[in-house]
Amino acid sequence: MIKIYNSLTNKIEEFVPLRKNEVSMYVCGSTVYNYIHIGNSRPVIFFDTVARFFKYMGYKVTYVSNFTDIDDKIINKAKQENVSETEISERYIKAIKETYKKLNCLPHDANPKVTENIDGIIQFIDFMIKKEGAYVIDGDVYFDVAKITDYGQLSGQTIENLMNGARIDNNDKKHNPIDFTLWKRTDEGKRWDSPWSLGRPGWHTECVVMIDNIFKGPIDIHGGGLELKFPHHDNEIAQSICVHNHKIANYWMHNGRIDMGGEKMSKSLGNVIWADELLSKTSYQAYRLLILNVPYRQPLDYKEELLVQATTDFEKINRTYISLFRKIDLEFLEMKPANGIIDQELLDLKTAFIDAMSDDFNTANAITAIFTATKHINNLMRNGKTEADVLKQALKLLDGMLWVLGINIELERLREEEKSLVLQWQQARKNKEFIQADILREEITNKGIQL
Template identity: 50%
Template sequence: MKIFNSYTNKLEEFKTIHKGVVNMYVCGPTVYNYIHIGNARPVIFFDTVRRYLEHRDYKVNFVSNFTDVDDKIITKALELEVTEKEITDKFIAAFLSDVEKVNSSTDYTKPRVTNYMDHIINYIDILVKKGYAYVVDGDVYFRVKNVEDYGKLSNRNVDDLVSGSRVDINNKKENPLDFTLWKKTDVGIKFDSPWGEGRPGWHTECVAMIDDVFGEQIDIHGGGSGLMFPHHENEIAQSLVLNNHTLAKYWMHNGLLNIGGNKMSKSEGEVVLVKDLTVDSNAFRLFTLSTHYRSPITYTDEALDVYVKEWDKIKRIYSSLFLKLDLEDSLIGNAKINPDLLKTYKELLDAMDDDFNTANAITALQNLIKISNQMLRNKTENSVLLSALKLFEDFFEILGLKYKKHPLSSEDKNTYKLWNKARSEKDFAQADIYRNILQEKGII
């Protein structure tokens, strides 16, 4: 298996730190609003990564945080005259609901910044005591000059960064690139520290939580490409000075999901909220995974509609396989794989082993549709059809597609037989009655 490592900017063989175990951290949301479909892209992709690693028998320890201390949260709380916790509790619940809506698992570790404050403060204190950070009027800043390769992840030159728009110009700093570890404040939620009341800087929160949950280094750190600089660059800087290695062995970044050619942005109102999606979540998931994760996606209703139709096609063929096998009491038994199915399964594994190429995996799924359709027409033996059904379920499991048929009752099987009998006898009025019963139950 190979993964594109953003830190080295190359495709690398995937080797875990501990055999058979993957420790994985993905930057989670700042919980002050509902998430849009651009925010859902990393949720879906890294959920798929986890699913595939588990399919390959890795034990995956998946962690994704909630940033529940932030200026945006404080501003919203002041506007609504409620506590920050009321804001964050509301939008954490909304986020988890949206995660489930896009067929992603919520069964993972979810650290909240406010629950790790002691460890974050201690982490900053170590940086100060070792000379990697300094205190000015209750604020604490990280000394970037201590990091020789600063800018490596985002492929940026330090001199260019000094004049760049994303660097905060502050006269208190020794260097314009130095970033905030602790911010003195009188506004909103604040915490006691050796430097006075305040709250942590964003860039130290994740690295400190990773240190507490996992230790010095994890296998995979993921997030959107917009987090490369300054967030992930600054996480790496802190880890390098304390531990002499990067925070993660592999850094993975997904591309943006754009709408109408523009970056999706809450502040500019160019958003489609996940909670407002009306299409089948499987279709949306297919749409999101149909482009390689490192490439941008442009959202349009027309582009999404392609995968609404694709999902309908997948359901139809899967249902046809299931129905035939169920009616002939062949859902349980020995499955026999043929060369075409074996080739398709290999295509799935090859795609996912190649930097989690979900686009190629979906192409393999489309091949399975064609093969299965042909086998149904050719009246292929049931043991082979059962293999095709199980292969569909492998695709569903890995790509996070949810569609489960339940075995028919004896009454339903009898209705189906009566429907076929009425059709063969050209008793169309009676056939329509049976058909309506079967359709109402979702059998046909």
């Protein structure tokens, strides 16, 4: 049974999919006016791991994440560089997709963009106006939060306390200071014709419309960073209640933010580490371990030591993996007939890994389970009597667990001449012919063979 902490109810709940053995997921993506930093990469890596785990458990997963390609920040950047908004957005969409790939994320099933969904957004807003959940003033359209019950449910706020905290602006045309913008009349940047004005949509409508458009109804999981809970996600829910009378997703999941030196990481504070910058210094495997070493709901305070730790962690896993792979490659080959022996401890380790991931995707405990597995596998390899079958099972187990965390270790089988070189080296060591062994070892290293 997979359990999820549902931000909507603030409870750990059993995951029951809308359709048997299927999972539909939507995660809010980036506003495309810059590269992504490690804070932005946390939901990317974490939700990729969630999708992978569901797949590992046999679910058919549909995972969608958008690109927000209409925004003031994009307009400003375009002005600064004296280029079109499209040039800015397309440049960063391309770069961000490259970063996703470098982080070894599985391709999303779709990456919708706001600019491709304007007709749907206009229809959706029009429908809210007809249902009296939204109103038009001077070409702007606002959502009327007073028209729905439970506004602010996700962030645990009521209309009253939101009103107390709201900035009261006497010039405000809105019915209520906390009503949010659905359509904005504007003379600046990209704009579209609508029944209300020449303008552009507000941010909160795009995700609801894209989800509708792709999934044609409610979904299982809606995710994003904690900072999106309010107002973005509460506003998505409010619109969906107005139009469909459902709350978009049965499970809402939010990952904690990444700080640096106890401070919020932000472009304006200038304490940002770009994902690509970190990837040029470290492997994506260590990067993913760095992120996944901390349970997703906890804040992650980035320090250089965490990266050092993650690098060491990956080295340990990598060493065991390579030794195991080579041992099977060199000694047992595929030719050995299967004898059906099963190592109970390996089965228990698989269960421990699945239990950790099923416990609200506790990746930290899942990584611990991988380390317990590598220790056991090292013992199996040291024990000369271990059956070929058991080692093959161990490799399969390790492959599966690492796949869930998005960590691949790519090794090629050795060619015959490489194999005989390694076997000669092993024999020389056994015979204590150290000079000969050193020469062979050097040859092996020069050929780029990892042992």
